[in-house]
Amino acid sequence: MADSGTMTAAMTGPRGPKPKRAFNRTNIMIYGTLIVVALYYALPLYVMIVTSLKGLPEIQMGNIFAPPMEITFEPWVKAWAQACTGINCDGLSRGFWNSVRILIPSLIISVAVASVNGYALSMWKFKGSEVFFGILMIGAFIPYQIMLYPIVILLREAGLYGSLTGLVLVHVAFGMPINTLLFRNYFASIPEELFKAARVDGAGFWAIFFRIMLPMSLPIFVVSLIIQVTGIWNDFLFGVTYISSPDRYPMTVQLNNIVNSVQGVKEYNVNMAATLLTGLVPLVIYFASGKLFVRGIAAGAVKG
Amino acid sequence: MALSDASDVTAQVGQGTPARKPTRIFKNLSSKIASLPMVFTALVIFVGGTVWTIVYSFTSSGLLPRLKWVGLDQYERLWSSRKWMVSIENLAVYGICSLILTLVIGFTLAALLDRKVRGEGMLRTIFLYPFALSFIVTGLVWQWILNPQLGLQNVVRGMGWESFAFDPMNNSKIVMFGLLIAGLWQGTGLIMCIMLAGLRGIDEDIWKAARVDGIGTVKTYIRVIIPMMRPVFVTSLVLIGSGIVKLYDLVVAQTSGGPGISSQVPAMYVMTSMFGGQNLGQGFAASTMMLVTVVIILVPWAILEFGGKKRG
Amino acid sequence: MTNSVEIKNLDLSFGAVKVLQNLNLDIGEGEFLVLLGSSGCGKSTLLNCIAGLLEVTDGQIFIKGKNVTWAEPSERGIGMVFQSYALYPQMSVKGNLSFGLKNAKVPKDEIEKRVARAAEILQIEPLLDRKPGALSGGQRQRVAIGRALVRDVDVFLFDEPLSNLDAKLRVDLRVELKRLHNQLQNTMIYVTHDQVEAMTLADRIAVMKGGKIMQLGSPDEIYNQPRNLYVADFIGSPSMNFLEGRLEAGEFKVDDMVMPMNGYEFGAPQTADRPAIIGIRPEHVVTGELVRNAPLQFEVDVDLVEPMGSDTLVYAKLGKHSFRIRMDGQARVRDGEKISIGIDPSRASLFDKSTEDRL
Incomplete structure (x- = not known):
């Protein structure tokens, strides 16, 4: 007993x-x-x-x-409109708008590419498709530092080094593994017979994607968007590496420059306001999305 | 039987039906075209980039990359650099503490939350919100809280404990623990969430069986539940591990590697050599070492995960 | 009868695993053919090959005389109904029915006409504007059939269409399917693991195992003249009784019992003696009054009785061998009792022990 x-x-x-x-x-x-x-x-x-x-x-x-x-x-x-980085004294608003200009195209392109990848990988496997996916997944674990410089060269060759466009492409590439995985697993969970039925009905690759699969996968799009918004907004490494001019720095890089600048009196209140401003976007997303956020990180994490 | 009057709509049979096997390349063509961005990213950026950096780590590249072979010179220089050694030591201390504490805290919180507590949703929201923030934000907040003159130390002293000392921002001996506090604050929520999902995935009957057998709660967790959650722990381990190696933003924001070089980490060494020091070769060698570290973490995991499955 | 579907030397392998092996099958115009077998026998694989959803490794498939081996599923003139219904969840019933026609660029009024007609045949007119989520299982499967119907095709393919339905509904829909086939007279190929469905629906049944067709024949042939031990064992519930013995000069001998096989139709004249197996269906064993008229009579010990309402299943011992007997539901038999049974050799099946083929 x-x-x-x-x-x-x-x-x-x-x-x-x-x-x-x-x-x-x-x-x-x-x-x-x-x-x-x-x-x-x-x-x-x-x-x-x-x-x-x-x-x-x-x-x-x-x-x-x-x-x-x-x-x-x-x-x-003051943090929003007057704080100084170097010679610019127009506050964090500049970084905010830079981040927005980076975020929106990155989001659209990366979610579009990842959803198509996931769809192709789960329903239209071709010889070698699993190998590419495997490489992509391994790439997610490799320290980014080892790929930083070759990408500088690639972007320079393409004339995009230092531009927002270049940074957008970098975000698309590095957001690809996790989001592709997310979409691949989601599409793989859709009954195969649905796909077969659509093929018998004469729908091809794109018709099945747009007419059958997309309308069914709204939740996973939201999850993917959440991952990407927080990931891209919070990025520091790529921003500091691939943006050459302080004018175009994303918000996190500018924030770090404002707070950690050695000149002048430390205005702790302004610093904290700036920090909070930078954290506001992901925080709003986090508190508004609730369970979907959790689902996103769980989906990304549990099956690595 | 015809549902239509027009017999010609007996449709789809015919129209250029190929009687021969289609050529390999054209099979599934849309899928292949649609996958081009993925193939490019995987091959050119991930594989190409990695190989390129490894190759150039054996050259004397300085301001610009150039193929002048120097063998292992860069690595010798790297391992004789004090900054690099400090970085490695720091990462080891931070890594071991972070790994153990994240797992312990993450699991404990998850287990506590799994006890049918009221307000679970709210508590979970509080534990996880730091994860939504940038490491820069995290670093700056904790830099401010741990400010020796105006932060935590000052407040505790103000409450009467005059000799209290906790000043990681100024004290090179404990600066890594200042980073650790911030890192744990940001990262444990994620592990808690994964652990909680793992706990919820365990069959309810296990608990009933344990209760029938008269096994105590703590004992059930240690002897039954944790062994059952092995895959969840492995996943957590991989996530924490790969996060530790990438540690960079947090250090930049919170300590900038200081005081002195006392909170340097390998990723920072790479960045300063490549983009600050015009010393590409060192950066390439250091980042190759980071890759080696990750491989050492990942390979046993991959064998455990995927090697085991084949046998089963 | 002309052939609607012809399958010639079909091979399909996944890596080293041969799923279908040198398979030949001709299906007549308007025929209802059932592919029957346990899971993993290749029946669904074969159906998917016919549909064009799986690429064959070798061999050819003809539909209506046209080689469609490499044609797209939509170009083959087939309609397909799936086990999980596979309705497009975000489209209305009408949308589901017309999706294929829209892809084939059929004119709008023609689509309307065909959808209306199919809905009428299947009695789903009131459901046309609903989403699949709001339908019951039976209604969903009707819509799925409708989706094949509107395509106005020569060949209908069914992949275990009734397996997801509950027992009662399954019987109802089975009857409806048979009625539909009588009405439409299309060629239908139907995959199932349920022998009752196979027996009731089929013109011909192909019993499959390990990627090969074990027997192709009418339900009557499959049931009464199984061509080999596998088919004999697979068909019938409870399954056939098998006794191992020797066939010697037209008599089957097992232990000390002798069964003269008078009236049994041998496939070929039996010259040599050989080890053999006799198969007797539990429902072909007679008891009570009828024993007197039976050519062969035995005494058995009743081991266990399972009353099932409509009939009674008796487990008995015939010599050293266990033996199942299906008796009337009203039969009063007790455990341990001795009863007499009668067997008619003309209704039994004999198999060669080594080849397991019917003698």
């Missing part, structure tokens, strides 16, 4: 009935741990927000965890 302690513990098993007393020792421990950990996770966001709303004197006097005594939005305005 199990002793009573074991029994209580077993009773709180994940799918068992809810324990009758809400405040037994086990529960207090579970909730206590979770709440403390949650505070650790939430803290940086909180610090970012309160710091960005304080005046500089208040920051230098006080406690970074204390809420602002006097709320000011000036740091936000």
Whole structure:
């Protein structure tokens, strides 16, 4: 026979009935741990927000965890419109718009290419298609550093080095493995008979893709878009490597330059406002998409 | 039986029906054309790029790549460079701690969340949001929180603990742990999510059987559940591992490799040699070493995953 | 009767695995042919080859005299119905029916006409504007049949179309399919692992195993004159009783029992004695009053009784061998009882022990 302690513990098993007393020792421990950990996770966001709303004197006097005594939005305005990188003093807005100009075409092209790849790989396999896919997947694990310089040469040859277009192409290439995998697995889960029926009905490669498969795969498009938006927006390495002029830096690169510039007084409030601004796009996507975000990373991660 | 009056619509039979086997290349042509971007990326960028860099790592390329063979010179220089050794040590410390802590924290959080807690959705959202952020954002926030004059250390001292000292931004001995705190903050949520999915995938009857057998909860996790989740752990390991090797943005944002060179990492060494130091050969050699590291991580995994499947 | 589909020396291999081997099959105009076999026997593979959904390794396929071996599925003049229905989920029933016609650039009014006609035949007119998700299994399968119907083709291919339906619906749709075939008189090729479907629907059945046709014949031939041990064992439920013995001068001897095979039609005159196997269907064993008239009579020990309502299955011991007997549902038999049974050699099957072919 199990002793009573074991029994209580077993009773709180994940799918068992809810324990009758809400405040037994086990529960207090579970909730206590979770709440403390949650505070650790939430803290940086909180610090970012309160710091960005304080005046500089208040920051230098006080406690970074204390809420602002006097709320000011000036740091936000300054971060967006006036912060300096080098000689440019028009704020993060420049980087923001650069990132948007990089993001939109990258998104469209990479999702289009990946969905077609996934479709071809799952339904129209040809000799060698699995090999190319295998290489693509291995490529996702190789440190990007080893491919950086050859791509510089390729882009230079194509006259695209330093341009936004070049960076877009780089994002398309490096977003390809994960998104192709995502679409391939999704299309592979569609019953093969549906594909056969469409072929008997005389539909070819593109007709089946556009008429049958696309209307069925909206959720996976959303997942893919989420992965790409956060991935491309958060990129730093490619932005700093393939954009040659500070005018065209994406937001993350510009943010790093603003905050880590050694000149002048450190304006912590402006820095935090800028940081928060940069994080805002993925955060909004994250909080708005909820479960789909989780599904996206799980789909990308679990079957590697 | 004809559904139509027009007998000519008896349709599709005919019209240039080939009686001979079609040529190989033209078979599935649309699919092949549609896959060209993938083929290009795989062959030219991934394979071509990697091979190119490895080849040029045996040359004396400086400002520009050139094919002047120097054998293993670049590697000898690399391994005698103090900056590179520091980078490797840092990565090892960061890597081992990050691997263990991410797995432990990720699994513990997932197990706690799996206990039918109230507000699971909210807690999960809080644990995972850092993952949506850029490493630059993460690095800058933690740089600010760990600011020795105005950050955490100052606050704790202000509360009366005058001798408290935690200043990784200034202290080269513990700077890697400052990075570790930030890295864990960003990365554990993902592993928790994967672990949670793994836990949810375990048959409910296992828990019932354990309860019937009178096995305690913790013991059930350690003896039954964790062994069952082996594939999930392996996946997590690969993800964390390949993430560690790529560690770069976070360091740039949080410490810029400082103080001094005390938080240098291999990826940073590559970047400064290639784009800052006009020392391409060193960059190529260093990035080849990074590749070797990944191969060392990946090959056992691939054998475990795919070699095992063939036998089964 | 002219041939609608001709298959000549068909081979199909996946790597080293031979799925179909030198297969020949002629299917007559308007014939209902069933490909029957257990899973992995190659029946669905063969159907997919006929449809053009799988590329053959060698051999030829003719439909209506035209070599279609390398033609696209849509160019072969076939319609196909799948086990999972395979309806396009985002299109209405009407959209599903007309998709193939639109791809073939059939004029609009013609499409309307054909869809209306098919809907009428299958009685799915009220469903035309619904999405497949809102239909029941039986309705979905009707739409799937309709999709083949509107294409106005010579040959219908069915790939286990009733397997996903529950037992009662399966019977209903089976009857409807038979009625549809009587009405349309198209050639139909039907794949199934269900022998009841095969027996009830087929003009001819091709029993397949290991990528080969074991026997091709009418349901009656398949049931009464199985050409080899495999077919004999596969067809019939409960399956045939087999006893191993020797055939000596027209008499089958097993242990100390002797069964003179009077009335059994040998395929060829038997000259030599040989080891053989006799097959007797449980339902061909007679009991009670009828035993007296049977050419062969035996005593058996009842081992176990399974009353099944419509009939009673008795497991008995005939000498040392276990023996199944199908009796009337009203039969009152108890375990351990001794009963007499009668066997008619003309209804039995004899097989050579080494070749397993019918004698």
